[in-house]
Amino acid sequence: MSVTRRDFLKYCTASAAALGISAAEVRALAKALLNGGGPTVLWLQGSSCSGCSVSFLNHVASTTPHDAADVLINVINLAYHPTLMAAAGDTAVAAAAAASLAPGHILVVEGGIPTAFAGNACWAWSENGADVTFQQAVTTHAQAAAAIVCVGQCSAYGGIPAAPPNPTAVQSVKQLTGLPTINVAGCPPHPDWMVWTIAKLVAGAQIPLDSFGRPTELYAKRVHDQCPRKEKDEEAESFGEHGGCLEELGCRGPWSQTKGNCPKVKFNDKANWCIGADAPCQGCTNPGFPGTEPFFHEEGEDGDD
Amino acid sequence: MSASSSTYTFAPSVITLDPVTRIEGHLKIQVQVDDVGGTLQVVDAWSTGTLFRGFEKILENRHPWDAVPLTQRICGVCPVSHGLAAVKALDAASSVTPPANGRIMRNFVLGANFIASHVLHFYHLALLDYVAGPGLPPWEPSWKTDLRLGASKTQTLVQHYLAALEMRRVAHEAGAIFGGRLPMPPAYVPGGFTHHPNSGDIKQAKTRLKDLIAFIQDVWIPDVVLLGDHYGDYFSVGRGPGNLLAYGVFDLDAKGQELLLKRGRIENGSDAVLPVDIGAITEDVTCSWYDQGANGLNPASGKTDAQYPKSGAYSWLKAPRYDGLPYEVGPLARMTVNGDYHNGISVLDRHMARALEALKVAQAMKTWLKKLDPDQPVFKKHALPQSAQAFGLTEAPRGALGHWVKIQNKKIAHYQVVTPTCWNASPRDTGGLRGPIEQALLGTTVQSVTEPIELLRVVHSFDPCLACAVHVMRPGGGDCLAVS
Structure with a gap:
């Protein structure tokens, strides 16, 4: 039977009732399809x-x-x-x-x-x-x-x-x-x-990993290296400022193992991302997360790795 | 008997239902059933939280602001509420009032997460207790007991299940515009918010809200009504203690005196809305795996010292009580206290109140967008106090949430969190009073002990933030029987 799982779902959700297919028959069909599923x-x-x-x-x-x-x-x-x-x-x-x-x-x-x-x-x-x-x-x-x-x-x-x-x-x-x-x-x-x-x-593909077990293709660069605010001269000195580099407020984007393509892919259908919301990167892909360093430097002092 | 590793003494025969799925986290409920007037009914119940992480200990000695990102990770379904409770506690500790933009964006992102969580709850966690899903995993295998809707209505609801997956995603996108991302929005900070809204943000959020409001009005609320047409008996199943508690949420003014959903409580289903005295809240640990020295303390001085095993204990959850009584928290409590819902307290009332609340919140969010002013500040700079003690109260989608913080030498000296599921899924207290879910299960008729779907319906109606395990005990002794 050459029906894809997607076809099956459409069939199951839209057509079955119109065709007078019983729930039990739909389930039997599903079972057959499962054997060829992913x-x-x-x-x-x-x-x-x-x-x-x-x-x-x-x-x-x-x-x-x-x-x-x-x-x-x-x-x-x-x-x-x-x-x-x-x-x-x-x-x-x-x-x-x-x-x-x-x-x-x-x-x-x-x-x-x-x-x-x-x-x-x-x-x-x-x-x-x-x-x-x-x-x-x-x-x-x-x-x-x-x-x-x-x-x-x-x-x-x-x-x-x-x-x-x-x-x-x-x-x-x-x-x-x-x-x-x-x-x-x-x-x-x-x-x-x-x-x-x-x-x-x-797909059966090989996934090269870094020394922390992360796929290198996904975690290739530091967040800071891809950050659109990296080259900005302007540094935010306090929360509530807009558009500057957030390093002095505790941004963990520059930490050596804060890796990921979030500056490019952003989050939630590209609605925004952490630094885009003027919030310091929390370094959440760093294997040492959360660490013991404060997440925020609320008085604007510089943070170290 | 399955609770071999606990020291609580149960009736001699147990049927185990573990895990209860389609729920966040880890919870186990044991139920004893007996023949009552010719039907099998629940005559006793025990609720057991089966996960302990010790967040309160992790927070000690950290920078106070760390409570905001860290407590968000208590729950990936309601992180925004934890973030808000933390910033409210820290605002109070620093005596700072966020500017209007900050307050509005805090509300908006919370509202977006309420909608995402409520949609997820009805369609993806609860609905499969009433209709069969698509015929493949993760929707199969499934129980087929007491499914009352015909093929046509079932297919429609399954389509709505899929549409709802998209809607909960869209709700998160609306919140992420301001919050940075969802779940775990990084933009909540004491003193306000980090994001600076612009006209493009407001326009994008508006578009997504329009779709969400249409879905709630045209699809979701009619679906709850449809469920009521076929499962009307569930308007009289799962009442629980009849005590309702709401801390209130969505501050509409700077001082937080006017709320979209107000603070209050109701005792034993009466019409009177009573004031809430935070000092009347205590946490019992007699039946919890914590040192008994913490018993009956207010969260401001509460302790979280694990002790496992412990005689008489059967849960990792504490038992919060108000004036010594168990209280139900959640959308039904909020909507009833606010005067927006009057029908009753039951499984279906919880679903209806949740859908109506989503609509109320979504419509309010539309008006909040109009009040955002891109030219005004989002944050109020302030000094961290050397020492302070404060609490932050808000609501998670599933009920009242409080954070209590003590700061010494600009570090967290003490932190306590009382979650809504602690209220709803709490074990017995020192006086033997059952928690709300335990009480709600009493009297529930069970058609099939091998597929006790009725128990799932009662437990799911509370939207517990825990992965549950329900144990059904059979009367008259006998061996452990596995539900299959």
Whole structure:
């Protein structure tokens, strides 16, 4: 049967009722189509805020995949995602178990892994009547995955939950499992960066990584090197000033590992970006984020790396 | 029994539903069901937050302004509310009043996030409890219990589900014009806002608002009405304690005395709107995995010292109480306190109040755009105090939110956050009073213990910011049975 998933969705949402197709028939058709669908993705959330998932939903592009729905319908089989999936309870846990058996499946991890209290600061689900900690879930599922994508700082490097004093002994996926991970840095990452990484994996392409596990194509240059305010003589000396370089106010764009193409791609369909709103860059792609330096120099003193 | 790692003693037989999905974060609810007059009904419930991060500890000794970007990351669905609560607390600590532009942009970006969050909640988190989605993952597999809409209406709602994905994105774009980006807008600072609005911004925001208002009026509100036509019984399911609390939100004047949605509370479903005394708020930890020394403290002096395991405890959430009583927070509380909603307290009332609130906020945002003046300041320069103590109250899309800060030597000495989901999903308190979701689940009829969709409907109506786990206990003992 030569029908694409997109065709199927149109069929499912628009034509089925008119054609008198029953819900059960539509579902049977869907099942058949699934066998030919994109690679299975298992998306786990741990010590996170769901901000990476929310950012993913903001994807919009003139090239395919055009938006988040396009990704879900035409690019991947999102077998497990706690915020989006219809299934709950053991139906959801079974979906995760089935996904981990799918050949070539991708594990996406959002959130760090608390290891204090024997992992009991975060539970993933219950299985056979026992609470499964997030630490156990990641340890198990990481082994079977063809690739592990860490979206955001928490799964990639520990992020804010791992900031001093790291109250729940949060670890990154790599720290916990020792396995290589593709780190889509950012707090949250730009949706384009997440979609680009998944699309590359689906296409079977090699993804060169820097020493922090970040795709070099996405994290090639410092934010400062691409900043339209870089060459400006005018420096903002106080908040409330418009248009100047924000370095004296605490901008982390010049930090050596604050990398990403945000000055070019901006955010939210190019509505704006941090420095465009006269707000200092928070350095959220820096593996050391959030660090212990103040984010703002509210009295305008200079900041160092 | 599944709660093997907790020390709370439950009834001997448990059916586990874990995780409850389509929710933000981690929460677990255990429910005991029994035969009541020939139907299976919930006779007891336990709500368990299953994530602890310790933000309060991370903030200690940091620069006070760091609370703004850091607390936004408590929640990626309501970061703007945390940013606003933090800047309001720090404004108060420094006795600074933001200029009108700053106040208006703070409101506008918050409003945009309210719309994005409310749309996401109804269409993407809650709707799949009532209709089957597209026939592929992540919408399949799914439960097929008690789906009452026919094929035609289902297809229409699925199309609206997809349209709503775009609408929540557009709402974020409207906010990002001023906020810099969403989620996690960087433009909130004590003393005002960083972005300088121009006429192009205002025009772009206006265009997006027009689309959003049309969607809310022509699609969303009619869809909630449609749901009410087919699930009218849910106007009498999931009432909860009947106590409603709103801190109020969207300051319409410099002093924050006039609000779009005002502060107030309602006791036991009465018509009287009572004043809110912040000193009457306490947090119980008797059933929470924290040192018992923190029990019953006001957040201004609250403590967050983890203790796991702990005898009698079953949640990482504390139990906030007002004058010793559990209160429901959220759009229904706000709209009822404000006199904009009168129908009742139930699952469907929560959905209806949320949609109507989105419309009220979107229409107000249109008027705020007209009040932005590109020639006026956005920020008021001020000195950070050597030491101070203050709090900032606002509303997240899902309810009342407060931040309490203590500054010493220009550093954060103490920080406490009380989130709306702590109110709604709180465990029992020292006196044994159940939290609002625990109470709302009582009496709910369950058709199928293997697909207890009714429990999801009750829990989802509160829009908890947690990934839930519901445990259904069966009467009469027996082994653990897994729901499949």
